[in-house]
Amino acid sequence: xxxxxxxxxxxxxxxxxxxxxxxxxxxxxxxxxxxxxxxxxxxxxxxxxxxxxxxxxxxxxxxxxxxxxxxxxxxxxxxxxxxxxxxxxxxxxxxxxxxxxxxxxxxxxxxxxxxxxxxxxxxxxxxxxxxxxxxxxxxxxxxxxxxxxxxxxxxxxxxxxxxxxxxxxxxxxxxxxxxxxxxxxxxxxxxxxxxxxxxxxxxxxxxxxxxxxxxxxxxxxxxxxxxxxxxxxxxxxxxxxxxxxxxxxxxxxxxxxxxxxxxxxxxxxxxxxxxxxxxxxxxxxxxxxxxxxxxxxxxxxxxxxxxxxxxxxxxxxxxxxxxxxxxxxxxxxxxxxxxxxxxxxxxxxxxxxxxxxxxxxxxxxxxxxxxxxxxxxxxxxxxxxxxxxxxxxxxxxxxxxxxxxxxxxxxxxxxxxxxxxxxxxxxxxxxxxxxxxxxxxxxxxxxxxxxxxxxxxxxxxxxxxxxxxxxxxxxxxxxxxxxxxxxxxxxxxxxxxxxxxxxxxxxxxxxxxxxxxxxxxxxxxxxxxxxxxxxxxxxxxxxxxxxxxxxxxxxxxxxxxxxxxxxxxxxxxxxxxxxxxxxxxxxxxxxxxxxxxxxxxxxxxxxxxxxxxxxxxxxxxxxxxxxxxxxxxxxxxxxx
Amino acid sequence: xxxxxxxxxxxxxxxxxxxxxxxxxxxxxxxxxxxxxxxxxxxxxxxxxxxxxxxxxxxxxxxxxxxxxxxxxxxxxxxxxxxxxxxxxxxxxxxxxxxxxxxxxxxxxxxxxxxxxxxxxxxxxxxxxxxxxxxxxxxxxxxxxxxxxxxxxxxxxxxxxxxxxxxxxxxxxxxxxxxxxxxxxxxxxxxxxxxxxxxxxxxxxxxxxxxxxxxxxxxxxxxxxxxxxxxxxxxxxxxxxxxxxxxxxxxxxxxxxxxxxxxxxxxxxxxxxxxxxxxxxxxxxxxxxxxxxxxxxxxx
Numbered sequence: 001x002x003x004x005x006x007x008x009x010x011x012x013x014x015x016x017x018x019x020x021x022x023x024x025x026x027x028x029x030x031x032x033x034x035x036x037x038x039x040x041x042x043x044x045x046x047x048x049x050x051x052x053x054x055x056x057x058x059x060x061x062x063x064x065x066x067x068x069x070x071x072x073x074x075x076x077x078x079x080x081x082x083x084x085x086x087x088x089x090x091x092x093x094x095x096x097x098x099x100x101x102x103x104x105x106x107x108x109x110x111x112x113x114x115x116x117x118x119x120x121x122x123x124x125x126x127x128x129x130x131x132x133x134x135x136x137x138x139x140x141x142x143x144x145x146x147x148x149x150x151x152x153x154x155x156x157x158x159x160x161x162x163x164x165x166x167x168x169x170x171x172x173x174x175x176x177x178x179x180x181x182x183x184x185x186x187x188x189x190x191x192x193x194x195x196x197x198x199x200x201x202x203x204x205x206x207x208x209x210x211x212x213x214x215x216x217x218x219x220x221x222x223x224x225x226x227x228x229x230x231x232x233x234x235x236x237x238x239x240x241x242x243x244x245x246x247x248x249x250x251x252x253x254x255x256x257x258x259x260x261x262x263x264x265x266x267x268x269x270x271x272x273x274x275x276x277x278x279x280x281x282x283x284x285x286x287x288x289x290x291x292x293x294x295x296x297x298x299x300x301x302x303x304x305x306x307x308x309x310x311x312x313x314x315x316x317x318x319x320x321x322x323x324x325x326x327x328x329x330x331x332x333x334x335x336x337x338x339x340x341x342x343x344x345x346x347x348x349x350x351x352x353x354x355x356x357x358x359x360x361x362x363x364x365x366x367x368x369x370x371x372x373x374x375x376x377x378x379x380x381x382x383x384x385x386x387x388x389x390x391x392x393x394x395x396x397x398x399x400x401x402x403x404x405x406x407x408x409x410x411x412x413x414x415x416x417x418x419x420x421x422x423x424x425x426x427x428x429x430x431x432x433x434x435x436x437x438x439x440x441x442x443x444x445x446x447x448x449x450x451x452x453x454x455x456x457x458x459x460x461x462x463x464x465x466x467x468x469x470x471x472x473x474x475x476x477x478x479x480x481x482x483x484x485x486x487x488x489x490x491x492x493x494x495x496x497x498x499x500x501x502x503x504x505x506x507x508x509x510x511x512x513x514x515x516x517x518x519x520x521x522x523x524x525x526x527x528x529x530x531x532x533x534x535x536x537x538x539x540x541x542x543x544x545x546x547x548x549x550x551x552x553x554x555x556x557x558x559x560x561x562x563x564x565x566x567x568x569x570x571x572x573x574x575x576x577x578x579x580x581x582x583x584x585x586x587x588x589x590x591x592x593x594x595x596x597x598x599x600x601x602x603x604x605x606x607x608x609x610x611x612x613x614x615x616x617x618x619x620x621x622x623x624x625x626x627x628x629x630x631x632x633x634x635x636x637x638x639x640x
Numbered sequence: 641x642x643x644x645x646x647x648x649x650x651x652x653x654x655x656x657x658x659x660x661x662x663x664x665x666x667x668x669x670x671x672x673x674x675x676x677x678x679x680x681x682x683x684x685x686x687x688x689x690x691x692x693x694x695x696x697x698x699x700x701x702x703x704x705x706x707x708x709x710x711x712x713x714x715x716x717x718x719x720x721x722x723x724x725x726x727x728x729x730x731x732x733x734x735x736x737x738x739x740x741x742x743x744x745x746x747x748x749x750x751x752x753x754x755x756x757x758x759x760x761x762x763x764x765x766x767x768x769x770x771x772x773x774x775x776x777x778x779x780x781x782x783x784x785x786x787x788x789x790x791x792x793x794x795x796x797x798x799x800x801x802x803x804x805x806x807x808x809x810x811x812x813x814x815x816x817x818x819x820x821x822x823x824x825x826x827x828x829x830x831x832x833x834x835x836x837x838x839x840x841x842x843x844x845x846x847x848x849x850x851x852x853x854x855x856x857x858x859x860x861x862x863x864x865x866x867x868x869x870x871x872x873x874x875x876x877x878x879x880x881x882x883x884x885x886x887x888x889x890x891x892x893x894x895x896x897x898x899x900x901x902x903x904x905x906x907x908x909x910x911x912x913x914x915x916x917x918x919x920x921x922x923x924x925x926x927x928x929x930x931x932x933x934x935x936x937x938x939x940x
Binding site for chain 1: 884889897
């Protein structure tokens with residue numbers, strides 16, 4: 001049955017009357033003469049009326065046909081399949097999260113999925129979707145149930161975590177606005193829904209749950225961190241009995257150490273593996289630490305966890321000032337950066353803004369963080385270099401004091417950041433009379449603020465006599481003044497970040513440098529900027545950047561577009577939430593579903609749009625119209 | 641041009657056509673023509689010019705003119721007037737194609753006026769005159785007669801003629817030739833838009849019967865010159881068939897065809913001893929009368 005994606009365009013077919021009207025209006029424009037010697041004209045190279053009339057009708061029909069074809073092409077016709085117009089669709093959404101990898105569980109899941117295919121309503125198309133962190137359409141709606149069953153046989157569980165919403169959205173997109181049943185084959189883990197999360201399915205779609213069953217007794221390494229010289233692995237026992245767990249560590253595949261911990265039922269315990277120093281040294285001061293436990297009857301993917309270990313790092317910090325003399329232009333900052341343990345202090349280099357203008361991107365790129373306390377003398381080339389540095393993932397700390405020009409900062413962060421930095425309106429003479437401002441944390445979850453912990457309130461002791469106005473749509477306020485203006489913002493710029501303080505860091509507009517919170521703030525800001533996400537070495541399967549397969553273990557991260565980084569090794573862990581045995585009931589699952597009529601209509605339209613786009617009939621019609629016009633042109637030229 | 645100067649002293653056919661009755665038209669043409677003929681070599685044919693010849697053995701003795709014998713002492717035989725005159729058959733084409741006219745007079749009107757004028761002239765000279773009108777068949781026929789009231793009948797017949805349908809010149813020619821029992825003169829007035837072979841064959845039929853034939857080929861100036869300049873849809877007067885033509889493209893071909901037809905008639909009829917006179921409807925009718933008298937003088 002033929003249908004149209006945009007039937008309103010069929011109204012355009014009314015334009016077909018235009019050539020008819022023109023034909024009628026222009027009919028017989030020539031003079032008529034009743035003549036005797038017509039016989040002599042018949043032999044002449046003239047058009048006989050009958051032939052011309054035939055040609056005129058042919059031209060008329062061709063012109064009408066061209067307009068009708070054009071209207072039809074714009075109406076986007078397609079052949080709606082019989083199934084689409086009447087029958088329904090059964091979509092099997094199969095959970096392939098790693099919680100299904102316990103022995104025997106996925107075989108049961110396959111059985112349930114095949115059963116759903118087999119028992120689908122007679123005449124229904126069937127489709128198969130797999131889902132974990134993301135959903136994949138394995139079999140589009142088809143009447144070939146054997147192919148769908150074969151596809152189910154080929155599916156295996158992966159390393160992702162359950163996300164019902166992804167699976168339901170993908171399944172809903174295949175219903176095509178028809179009567180549909182979505183059969184979700186899953187273990188009903190509670191962690192599959194985020195708090196308050198809902199999934200929308202097309203209206204009238206029935207959602208059935210085929211429960212694979214609860215998790216078996218399971219041991220899972222839920223976290224692994226390296227603290228000083230020790231590896232600490234948190235192991236959760238979700239079983240109903242106490243377990244003795246042997247944890248073994250290795251660095252780059254070389255066995256390091258092992259330990260045994262006893263974990264009560266439904267409890268977690270840390271396994272401390274120490275020392276790893278020798279292994280780290282053998283790995284050349286950097287490597288992949290892996291901790292494994294034995295749990296043959298439980299989920300396999302959570303029996304190992306990886307962490308990146310490296311030697312003590314000293315991020316290099318470049319401080320751009322007016323003269324390059326830190327002791328004069330950025331004394332407090334220099335002292336703050338020099339504080340701390342000797343092995344963890346960053347290397348600090350001062351440079352004048354004018355000199356920085358002559359530096360290459362490579363020279364600047366050797367530094368993990370650039371602190372910009374003055375833009376005086378920073379020429380356009382230097383701005384461009386800094387802009388490229390930030391865009392490629394560099395970190396920038398800007399102290400928007402009296403020596404920083406907002407326009408220059410705008411150039412450095414680029415148009416994408418859209419940071420607005422305006423100098424304070426007040427003059428120096430007014431500062432004494434002006435009431436001092438204090439700041440308060442606005443986002444306690446931000447790493448810089450979070451590092452202060454309960455001491456975050458100490459930031460409120462800082463008195464600001466003057467401050468620039470900062471802000472931008474891509475910037476997140478970490479702290480605000482009592483006036484409500486932003487005091488510290490974190491701005492994304494390209495692949496890098498910039499933390500902007502609305503005042504100086506040299507005890508001129510504020511007393512921040514002489515407060516106890518100054519040194520930790522500087523250190524946390526440098527640490528945060530030097531370990532931005534683009535330089536992270538640890539990922540979970542659900543948050544992998546493009547180009548990395550969703551498999552737990554060690555992977556190579558290809559260079560990201562716009563980044564100066566080279567390919568590097570990263571570690572990929574499974575999301576530990578997936579090991580949580582908490583389950584929800586079928587009713588709770590259903591309660592999280594929203595059936596929207598609008599969504600149904602949109603999905604239906606998307607489906608018919610898919611059908612239409614696959615058939616490309618409009619292209620054929622346009623081609624036919626062009627051929628028609630070409631033929632019309634040839635005939636018209638011959639009769640001119 | 642001498643010819644043109646001479647034309648100007650005759651009446652414009654369009655003017656003649658606007659005169660009241662056909663008789664008036666004929667009289668106007670013929671009387672005007674004859675009044676200007678005193679300087680011409682044509683003497684006319686009437687009872688005053690009856691012919692005498694010497695008696696030869698076998699002539700009827702009652703035909704000897706004894707008065708002449710008394711004056712000249714020679715035997716002369718007096719030829720009667722009737723024997724010096726000829727029977728003229730006017731054949732007028734009334735087919736649909738004769739309806740065309742572009743200068744205030746159609747070919748049919750021109751032909752009728754010409755036939756009337758010839759009839760008037762013939763009657764005035766005591767020649768017997770008959771009329772046959774035809775399209776694809778004979779639609780009106782008036783036998784040859786010299787009676788005084790015959791001219792009126794002929795003019796009335798001509799006046800009542802209506803245009804017919806298709807042309808078939810040859811068929812009426814053969815029919816009339818078969819009916820003629822005396823040799824005489826046949827005058828065909830037609831546009832001759834027919835198969836030339838058939839037309840010539842029909843005319844030769846009269847010659848076989850011993851008659852002289854004179855053909856007046858009447859065409860409109862448009863047909864001779866094809867002066868059209870705009871794209872025109874030509875509708876055939878007889879068949880209603882339509883042809884759309886761009887005159888600029890077809891003119892040379894048309895004129896070539898038309899001149900070929902005329903030349904063919906002129907050549908084939910000339911070789912058969914048939915007088916052929918092409919007449920444009922813008923030419924004075926007197927030109928036709930001159931042509932007739934020329935032929936008549938040979939016949940007498």
